[in-house]
Amino acid sequence: MSGTMRQVVLRAYAKGTPKTGDFALETVPIPPPGPGQVLLRTIWLSLDPLIRFALDENLVTGRAHVGLGEVIYGGAVAEVVESQHPDYKPGEFVEGRTGWREYAAIDPKTVPLRKIDPALAPLSTALGVLGMPGQTAHCCMVEVGRVAAGETVVISAAAGAVGTLAGQIGKILGARVVGIAGGAEKCTALKAVGFDTCVDYKAPDYAAQLAAAVPEGIDAYIENVGGAVTGPVLPLLKYRARMVVCGFIAYYGVGREGPGPDKLPGFMRTIMSKGLEVRGFGGIVAAGPDALRDMAGWIQAGKLRYPETIVQGLDAAPAAFAGIFSGNRNVGKLLVKIGAA
Ligand SMILES: NC(=O)c1ccc[n+]([C@@H]2O[C@H](COP(=O)([O-])OP(=O)(O)OC[C@H]3O[C@@H](n4cnc5c(N)ncnc54)[C@H](OP(=O)(O)O)[C@@H]3O)[C@@H](O)[C@H]2O)c1
Incomplete structure (x- = not known):
């Protein structure tokens, strides 16, 4: 040509x-x-x-x-x-x-x-949905998050490709799903695809809103952001909650040594005192082709929108x-x- x-x-x-x-x-x-x-x-x-x-x-x-x-x-x-x-x-x-x-x-x-x-x-x-973000969302909720019916799951960067799917998978699995996203419009869109509720991390009372959204605490936190978004999540984690480290977009531009406000020593203390499981992964490898079969099945069943x-x-x-x-x-x-x- x-x-x-x-x-x-x-x-x-x-x-x-x-x-x-x-x-x-x-x-x-x-x-x-x-x-x-x-x-x-x-x-x-x-x-x-x-x-x-x-x-x-x-x-x-x-x-x-x-x-x-x-x-x-x-x-x-x-x-x-x-x-x-x-x-x-x-x-x-x-x-x-x-x-x-x-x-x-x-x-x-x-x-x-x-x-x-x-x-x-x-x-x-x-x-x-039938590619890398779908595999990653599946991995967050199934392989690594092991989300079960009746649990409360919080997802940051919830309005992104991974978060919108992860939240819906949480609902398919029977969990209560709380998104964290930037702005009221995004929160409205997330509730429209089935999230139970959504908290705007740009709101001045973000920490209070998040605490009110999870009255029984958090069983699994899907971490996509880090920094100021994560801080208010940590005190709300239940004992032995799972923290799924999928991404840390707030720090992608700062090199290996990110500055605060993660305050790593305090974060490590939370991991220790709450017995948290913290696990990172690459979605494509960890979830594999079986995840895409689940995603396709859920689309056909009318349970998953993309x-x-x-x-x-x-x-x-x-x-x-x-x-x-x-x-x-x-x-x-x-x-x-x-x-x-
Ligand atoms: N481990 C893996 O295999 C794997 C694979 C794919 C993706 N990921 C990670 O998963 C996360 C989401 O990816 P995606 O594909 O869903 O991305 P995406 O569709 O491009 O969405 C990115 C989201 O990040 C939020 N964001 C950007 N900068 C932010 C900041 N400084 N503070 C708070 N929120 C911020 C934006 O939401 P707001 O407007 O709400 O701020 C946006 O909705 C990323 O961290 C990505 O690197 C990991």
């Missing part, structure tokens, strides 16, 4: 919260697929907080690293348009970390690709990605529509 395509590359290493100026949009020739490669046309691009890890000058978390001038790392759903690989045919759909670009020539040995059947569910779900926030076009990706960390208004999975499905 001849012609040009657009891609987003790193202009400057991210410092603190990512900014649109850290990225540059460029136009380059569409690459021909080499031996063993497939040429992919991007349809959906997934904007995930974990991309932030790849943008530090010196790698602090994870393995993916983007150098200056390199294409931004991230998940996508794409159509195979040309193939030099016996296992992939034009017209097939795949999901993989193919980056912020309209076309990509990929060797599946280097960048793993998962085939997607468009007849089973909308293609975008491979990046959300809100999506969609922005249009590759040039909208940098601002939408920066918005994950600051001024966030999204509910559910954040996606960029790149091409026709």
Whole structure:
């Protein structure tokens, strides 16, 4: 295929919260697929907080690293348009970390690709409820959280891709689910997908509202944020509560040595005195493909909804990605529509 395509590359290493100026949009020739490669046309691009890890000058978390001038790392759903690989045919759909670009020539040995059947569910779900965020939400509530009927579960960053699903899984499991999110609009959206209640962490009386929302204490806390959001949660944890360390987005821009207000010594004392189980995980590995079978079953049974926030076009990706960390208004999975499905 001849012609040009657009891609987003790193202009400057991210410092603190990512900014649109850290990225540059460029136009380059569409690459021909080499031996063993497939040429992919991007349809959906997934904007995930974990991309932030790849943008530090010196790698602090994870393995993916983007150098200056390199294409931004991230998940996508794409159509195979040309193939030099016996296992992939034009017209097939795949999901993989193919980056912020309209076309990509990929060797599946280097960048793993998962085939997607468009007849089973909308293609975008491979990046959300039936993909990594779905596996992560499942892991939070089932594999690591071991949430049981009658328990009270609190979820931070509840309006994000993971939180919206985790809360609904909590309801499927029979728990009482309390979300923590930024703003009244997000809390309304969370109650609409089934959360029992939601607390706005930006409200001046956040700590008091949270205490009132969990009169019997917290059995499991799904930690996605850290810092000022977490502080008021700690005194409300029951003895031997589970703390599921899924993410710590408030600290993604501060390097390895985050400053307060987690106040680590006090936090460690809470772990000790309350006998807390604190466990982190990578959702894809820990939950595995069985989790996606559960998610698909719950969608078919009408028990699970998957809100999506969609922005249009590759040039909208940098601002939408920066918005994950600051001024966030999204509910559910954040996606960029790149091409026709
Ligand atoms: N362990 C794993 O395998 C794994 C996999 C995927 C995701 N994660 C983690 O799970 C968390 C949620 O991911 P996601 O995919 O749901 O993200 P998402 O859809 O992009 O949502 C991110 C959420 O984070 C909140 N947020 C951002 N900065 C914040 C801050 N400083 N203080 C409080 N809230 C803040 C925003 O909510 P508000 O507007 O309410 O502030 C937003 O709803 C992240 O920590 C992510 O890294 C872990």
